[in-house]
Amino acid sequence: IFFEGDPAGKNYYLGPITGYSDNAIDYDITLRNKKTGAGVNIKSDRPFSRLAFWATVKTVCPEPFIHVKAEPGREFTWTTTYTFFVNDVQ
Numbered sequence: 001i002f003f004e005g006d007p008a009g010k011n012y013y014l015g016p017i018t019g020y021s022d023n024a025i026d027y028d029i030t031l032r033n034k035k036t037g038a039g040v041n042i043k044s045d046r047p048f049s050r051l052a053f054w055a056t057v058k059t060v061c062p063e064p065f066i067h068v069k070a071e072p073g074r075e076f077t078w079t080t081t082y083t084f085f086v087n088d089v090q
Helices: none
Strands: 001-006 009-017 028-031 038-044 052-057 062-063 081-085
Touching: 028 062, 038 062
Parallel strands: none
Antiparallel strands: 001 009, 009 052, 028 038, 038 081, 052 062
């Protein structure tokens, strides 16, 4: 895993992240703000080809990638679902 932060400590990049399989069930990311309880869950019907993560003081962003193989004249589809939620703060 490569981790890089800027000298001022405001920007971070982590990647590549490993440990997932070639199964789409592993494409299941949840980000949650512990103070507000708000969050997002991200799922896809295709497996990761690569995964990284970057953040700033006010932004967090997973960077999931999938393999796209679209032969000439053929269609390639996938679905990525973003589910936003708010839970009670614990």
